[in-house]
Amino acid sequence: xxLTGVEIFKLLPKTNCKKCxxxxxxxxxxxxxxRQASLDACPDVSEEAKKILGEASAPPIRPITFGxxxxxxxxxxxxxxxRHEKKFVNPTVFALEIKDTEADDVIEAKINDxxxxxxxxxxxxxxxxxxxxxxxxxxxGKFAALAEKVAQKAPDVPVIVATESPExxxxxxxxxxxxxxxxxxxxxxxxxxxxxxxxxxxxIVGAKADGLEALSALTEKIKSTGVEDIVxxxxxxxxxxxxxxxxxxxxxxxxxxxxxxxYPVINFVQRDDSMFEAxxxxxxxxxxxxIVVLSSAEKWKNLALFTLRQNIYTxxxxxxxxxxxxxxxxxxxxxxxxIITTNFSLxxxxxxxxxxxAKVPAYLAVMDCEGLSVLTAWAAGKFTxxxxxxxxxxxxxxxxxxxxxxxxxGYVAILSGAIEEKLEGWKVTVGPREANAxxxxxxxxAA
Amino acid sequence: xxxxxxxxxxxxxVFPVTIGTENEQTxxxxxxxxxxxxxxxxxxxxxxxxxIQDVPPEDWPETVRKVYxxxxxxxxxxxxxxxxxxxxxxxxxxxxxxxxxxKDLSAxxxxxxxxxxxxxxxxxxxxxxxxxxxxxxxxxxKVAEVAKGKNCVIGKAQEANYKTIAAAAMANGHKLIAMxxxxxNLSKQLNILITQMGFEKERLITDPxxxxxxxxxxxxYSVMERIRLAALAQNDPVMQPPMMADVGMYVWKxxxxxxxxxxxxxxxxxxxxxxxxxAMTASSLMLSGAEFLVMRHPxxxxxxxxxxxxLMG
Ligand code: SF4
Numbered sequence: 001x002x003l004t005g006v007e008i009f010k011l012l013p014k015t016n017c018k019k020c021x022x023x024x025x026x027x028x029x030x031x032x033x034x035r036q037a038s039l040d041a042c043p044d045v046s047e048e049a050k051k052i053l054g055e056a057s058a059p060p061i062r063p064i065t066f067g068x069x070x071x072x073x074x075x076x077x078x079x080x081x082x083r084h085e086k087k088f089v090n091p092t093v094f095a096l097e098i099k100d101t102e103a104d105d106v107i108e109a110k111i112n113d114x115x116x117x118x119x120x121x122x123x124x125x126x127x128x129x130x131x132x133x134x135x136x137x138x139x140x141g142k143f144a145a146l147a148e149k150v151a152q153k154a155p156d157v158p159v160i161v162a163t164e165s166p167e168x169x170x171x172x173x174x175x176x177x178x179x180x181x182x183x184x185x186x187x188x189x190x191x192x193x194x195x196x197x198x199x200x201x202x203x204i205v206g207a208k209a210d211g212l213e214a215l216s217a218l219t220e221k222i223k224s225t226g227v228e229d230i231v232x233x234x235x236x237x238x239x240x241x242x243x244x245x246x247x248x249x250x251x252x253x254x255x256x257x258x259x260x261x262x263y264p265v266i267n268f269v270q271r272d273d274s275m276f277e278a279x280x281x282x283x284x285x286x287x288x289x290x291i292v293v294l295s296s297a298e299k300w301k302n303l304a305l306f307t308l309r310q311n312i313y314t315x316x317x318x319x320x321x322x323x324x325x326x327x328x329x330x331x332x333x334x335x336x337x338x339i340i341t342t343n344f345s346l347x348x349x350x351x352x353x354x355x356x357x358a359k360v361p362a363y364l365a366v367m368d369c370e371g372l373s374v375l376t377a378w379a380a381g382k383f384t385x386x387x388x389x390x391x392x393x394x395x396x397x398x399x400x401x402x403x404x405x406x407x408x409x410g411y412v413a414i415l416s417g418a419i420e421e422k423l424e425g426w427k428v429t430v431g432p433r434e435a436n437a438x439x440x441x442x443x444x445x446a447a
Numbered sequence: 448x449x450x451x452x453x454x455x456x457x458x459x460x461v462f463p464v465t466i467g468t469e470n471e472q473t474x475x476x477x478x479x480x481x482x483x484x485x486x487x488x489x490x491x492x493x494x495x496x497x498x499i500q501d502v503p504p505e506d507w508p509e510t511v512r513k514v515y516x517x518x519x520x521x522x523x524x525x526x527x528x529x530x531x532x533x534x535x536x537x538x539x540x541x542x543x544x545x546x547x548x549x550k551d552l553s554a555x556x557x558x559x560x561x562x563x564x565x566x567x568x569x570x571x572x573x574x575x576x577x578x579x580x581x582x583x584x585x586x587x588x589k590v591a592e593v594a595k596g597k598n599c600v601i602g603k604a605q606e607a608n609y610k611t612i613a614a615a616a617m618a619n620g621h622k623l624i625a626m627x628x629x630x631x632n633l634s635k636q637l638n639i640l641i642t643q644m645g646f647e648k649e650r651l652i653t654d655p656x657x658x659x660x661x662x663x664x665x666x667x668y669s670v671m672e673r674i675r676l677a678a679l680a681q682n683d684p685v686m687q688p689p690m691m692a693d694v695g696m697y698v699w700k701x702x703x704x705x706x707x708x709x710x711x712x713x714x715x716x717x718x719x720x721x722x723x724x725x726a727m728t729a730s731s732l733m734l735s736g737a738e739f740l741v742m743r744h745p746x747x748x749x750x751x752x753x754x755x756x757x758l759m760g
Contacts, residue, residue, distance in 0.1 A: 082676070084669040119713050121661075216450040239757035244485040251453040260448055275723055275746075279730045279754045286668075286734050299715025303703070304660065304723045308731060311665040320629075320666065346629075346663040350701075353662075357702050373628070433548060436506075436700045 003056045005033040011049035012042065019043055060253045061262050064204060064229045066093065066130070066291075067158025068179045073129050075231070075264040075290040081250055087315040092284060093291045094305060095130035095160055097270060100137045100146040107146065111153045113297040119306065122349075126306035128297050132184070133172065135163035144171035151175035160184050160206065160266075160293070166193035177201040182231055184208065184266070188218055195225050204229040206266060211235060212248055216260035223260075230263045231291060239280055242267055246288040264290030271295070278304055285309050321371035322348045326397050330361030334402040337362045337442065339431065340388060341409060342369040342377045350435045358439035360446045363401070367391045374409045385418025392423060407431040454486040459682035461675075461689055461738070462649045463491060466622055467571025468598050472537055474738040475689030480675065481736050482758040492755050493738045495729075495748050496537035496573050497529040498695045501552065501560045502544035508705045510721040511695075511744045522560050523567045530568045533748075539573035539741040540564055541696075545586045546577035554589040561590045565597055573600040573741070575624075575693075584608040591615035600624060600739075602691075603654055606637055613646045624691055626654035629666050631673045631686075638685045651688040652739055659697040660728040667692070668735040675736040692732040695743035698725045726750040 009029035020041040022028040031037035032053070039045060039053055063077040074090045098110050111131070118127040131150055135143040143163060150159060159176050163169050164185040173183055177200075184206025186194040198205045205227050209215035215234050222230055234245040249265055252258035267289040271277035277294060278301045284292040285308050294301075321343050329352055341351045343366050355362050367388065369377035377383035392398075392406065404426045408415060410433030419428045432441050456479070463476030474494040479487020503519045504512050518524040522540065529535040542557045544550040561574060574590050576583035583603075588611055591601050602624025604612040609625065616623040625641055627633035634655050642648045655670045677686040698704055704721035706714065714720060725747035729740050733755070742748050 082669075082672050083665070084673055212452070213450045216448065220448070238760070239754065240482070240484070240760060243482055243758065247483070248452055251455070252450065256451075256453050258448065258450070258453075260450065275719065275726065275750055276753055278723060279726060279750060280757070282727055282730055283734065283754075283758075286731055298719070299713060300717075300720035300723055301715070303714050303720060304727045307661040307703075308664070308727060311661065312668070314665055316665070316669055320663075346658065346666070349662055353702055357706070376628075 003033065003053070005030040008032050008053065011045075011052060013044045013046075015044070017044070059262075060257060061250075061264065062228070062230075063090075064231070064264055066180055066182060066204060067156075069156050071129070071156045071158060072180065073158060078250065078288070079254065081247075081254065083312060084316050087317070088313045090290065091309050091313040092289050093129045093158075094281075094297075094302075094309075095132040095291055095293045096128050096297045097132045097134055097162075097293050097295050098146065098150065099134045100139070100142045107149065108153070110297070111150060114157060115154050117297060117299075117302055119303065121303075121306060121310060124310060126302075126310065128294075128302060130158045130160060130291070132160035132162055132293050135165060135168045135172070135185075138165070138168075140165065140168040140171040143168045144174070147172035147175050158182075160291075161203070162206070164190055164208075166190055166197060169194060169197050173197060173201045173203060176203070180204060182206045182266075184231070184233070186218075186222065188214065188221070191218065191221055191225075195222060195227055199225075199227065204231060206231050206233065208233045209235060212245060212252075212261070216258075219260045219263060231266045232261070232263050233266050233268065237268060239283055242269075242280070242283055242289075243287055246284070250288045266291040266293065268293045274298060274301060277301075281305055282308050286312055320345045321368075322366060324366060324368035324391070326395050326400075327352065327364040327366055328361075329355045329364055330359070332361040332363050334400060336360075336401070337407055337445065338365060338397065338401060338403075338405065339363070339407040339438075340365040340367060340392075342367055342372060342374050342383055344369070344371050344373045344377075347373050347435075351438070354435045354438040355442065358442040360439075360442040362442065363397065365392065365395065365397065365406075375411050378412050378415070383412065383415075385415050386422050388415070388419050389422035392426075405429055409433065452486075456487060457679035457682070459679040459684075459687060461678055462651075462687050464622055464650070464652060464689055464739075466537065466573075466598055466600055468596075469569040470536075470571065471598075472571050478679070480679070481734055484759065489759065491738070492759060493733050493740060494537055495740045495742055495751060496539040496571075497533060497535040497745075497748065498539045498541060498741050498743050499525045499529060499564075500544065501540065501542045501557060502550055507743070508699055508721065510704065510718055511699055514745060523563050526564045526568045530570050533745050535570060537571040537573060538564070538568060539575055541575040541577070542586055542590070543577045545582055546579050547582060549577065554586045557586045558589045558593045562593045565594060571599065572597065573602070575602050575741075578603070580605060580607045584611040587612045588615040591619045591621055594621065595619040598622070600652065602626065602652070604637075604641065606633070606640070609637065609641055610644065613641045613644055616650075617644075617646050622650050622652060624652045624654050625688075626656060629656045629658075629663075629670055631655070631670055631677065634670070634674060635677075635683075635685055638688065642685065648684060648688060652691050653686075653688045654691040654693060657693045657697045657728075657732070659694075659701050659703075660724055660731065661703060662697070662701055664728060664731060668731060671732065671735040671737060689738040690736050691739045691741070692729065692737035693741050694725060694729045694732065695741055698728050699743055722746045722750075726754075730754050
């Protein structure tokens with residue numbers, strides 16, 4: 001748990017020598033408590049104090065990097081239970097499971113699904129981040145062959161090696177040695193051997209137990225061998241258990257500073273029905289899983305899961321507004337239509353999406369109305385004829401287009417006259433009220 | 448260090464709301480976060496109502512419209528189909544045809560549709576306006592009278608028209624949806640205004656405004672979480688009505704439920720994608736606190752009911 005300024009002060013030399021740059025030890029302690037100073041600034045602090053302060057200032061959920069290179073992903077480091085309090089930090093990792101009992105063509109297709117899963121959504125590149133190979137056969141040779149194939153065809157993808165057999169683990173982890181893979185399947189029964197294999201290959205330890213008490217005991221046991229990087233499976237598989245365990249783990253780590261559960265969580269959500277599996281995966285995304293293991297990665301399912309992850313992990317502090325400017329949709333020419341709306345981010349998303357839908361290149365003038373929607377902004381006097389006229393004039397759009405026609409939202413048809421009065425030489429056209437009528441509207445004009 | 452489950456219990460509780468007469472349905476009533484039966488009481492499942500309209504679903508995308516091809520031309524047939532074939536637990540009749548930009552049907556037209564539908568089905572009925580502030584106050588007042596004594600849900604009352612609609616719901620023994628736009632303070636304010644008229648808060652349903660996955664879902668999600676925490680942790684009675692998510696309407700107008708796989712191959716099959724979108728929006732909002740949902744596609748409803756089974760089982 002974070003220490004208070006006074007608690008920190010008790011650990012300092014109390015000489016007020018000022019070498020840290022602060023007038024007193026107490027002033028320095030206060031800054032440390034607010035995380036605005038670093039302990040390194042005091043040259044005289046004791047080793048014991050360093051150790052206590054170091055442990056206390058460690059993040060309650062350990063940050064871990066899974067994989068290496070461009071495709072490495074960060075996990076852990078979360079600070080809150082509810083996203084409105086503060087941004088959720090490291091987005092859930094999606095892992096596709098491949099079993100060593102699956103047919104060769106299925107294996108190849110799945111590897112390909114992962115490698116080609118990347119899509120761009122509102123400016124972010126999103127993908128299935130990882131592959132989880134599972135030793136379903138119980139045969140070490142088969143498992144090693146699968147590992148080789150994955151290492152070859154998906155060379156940079158972070159990998160989870162899932163088995164409870166040290167022999168199979170030893171055989172399959174080799175191609176991922178030194179690559180921050182996860183060796184999952186470390187239980188109370190096999191921990192001694194498995195931890196050695198993980199250490200020898202610089203792998204993260206994937207601890208598996210039945211229930212939270214057993215899991216806490218297991219992570220402590222693993223930690224006592226000197227291992228720091230652990231991901232945890234509580235054995236939860238049903239939705240009700242996933243919610244209960246994930247919630248208790250997050251709370252125990254954040255609110256009780258319970259170190260044995262202060263690690264990222266891995267959820268296995270495989271189901272026979274892929275759509276249903278996606279909903280359980282969604283539970284993992286919203287409720288605190290750092291890794292979700294899936295049995296299939298169809299494109300439609302990826303899109304839904306990527307979008308949910310993106311939504312849940314956006315920064316809630318960022319106001320619901322977009323920047324005031326003239327956005328280009330498609331590749332507009334000087335003859336393309338000019339449409340105006342307000343800068344409420346939902347309004348912007350919906351209108352720009354519909355204009356895109358229409359496949360008619362256009363200019364979208366987004367006016368700063370303090371993040372209000374069209375009707376609200378109009379009612380509040382922020383979306384008025386003269387303000388619109390000023391915005392259009394100052395935007396410089398007149399130099400980019402040949403025409404002088406402005407399309408306004410149907411809800412504010414009443415503004416037509418006022419705009420034309422203030423914006424000399426311009427013609428105002430009233431567009432549809434709802435954005436979903438825009439494609440038909442734009443297409444019929446373009447025809 | 449031994450693990451002790453960090454249970455949290457709350458002083459506050461969500462009001463249970465019961466609707467209908469013959470096949471009553473109850474939702475809400477929990478004293479804990481959504482589906483947290485491991486530390487509190489979750490006496491009722493969320494209720495999903497099937498959405499139907501007073502006019503044919505011409506603007507619904509193909510994937511969902513085709514389900515209702517044989518019945519969409521008649522609200523009575525449509526309602527019976529939902530009740531008898533799809534086993535709907537409740538039906539939400541949206542009077543979208545009354546909107547001036549739609550067919551501009553009159554309040555009398557709407558009243559007839561409502562009484563016909565009420566005569567044909569025995570599951571609870573939710574009666575929704577077209578979201579046109581002035582027209583709704585006219586239409587909903589009339590239909591509330593026609594449905595008197597049927598313990599329906601009437602909605603939606605907004606800041607600009609709550610007085611007439613709340614009065615009509617009160618006089619005719621209905622529950623009422625209070626909707627505001629994605630802001631916990633506006634929600635609270637509207638609930639206060641309505642209860643100040645003498646409308647019991649135990650008969651209210653809060654609609655903090657839905658958004659679809661990818662189109663602002665996170666705003667609805669977080670407003671719901673904040674409202675629920677206000678109800679439970681702060682024990683604020685004005686924030687204790689159950690919450691509604693009007694999922695179908697928001698999901699079935701966006702690109703992800705309409706664009707074909709030919710135009711956007713990287714998005715995968717349209718049928719699965721569209722159904723997935725409705726189901727995922729609904730399941731996520733249930734996790735943030737929605738107890739009453741309005742949905743369109745039977746396959747999406749089935750998925751979400753299964754999700755609830757696993758969460759409550
Ligand atoms: S340098 Fe250390 S001992 Fe000196 S004033 Fe700062 S905290 Fe105190």
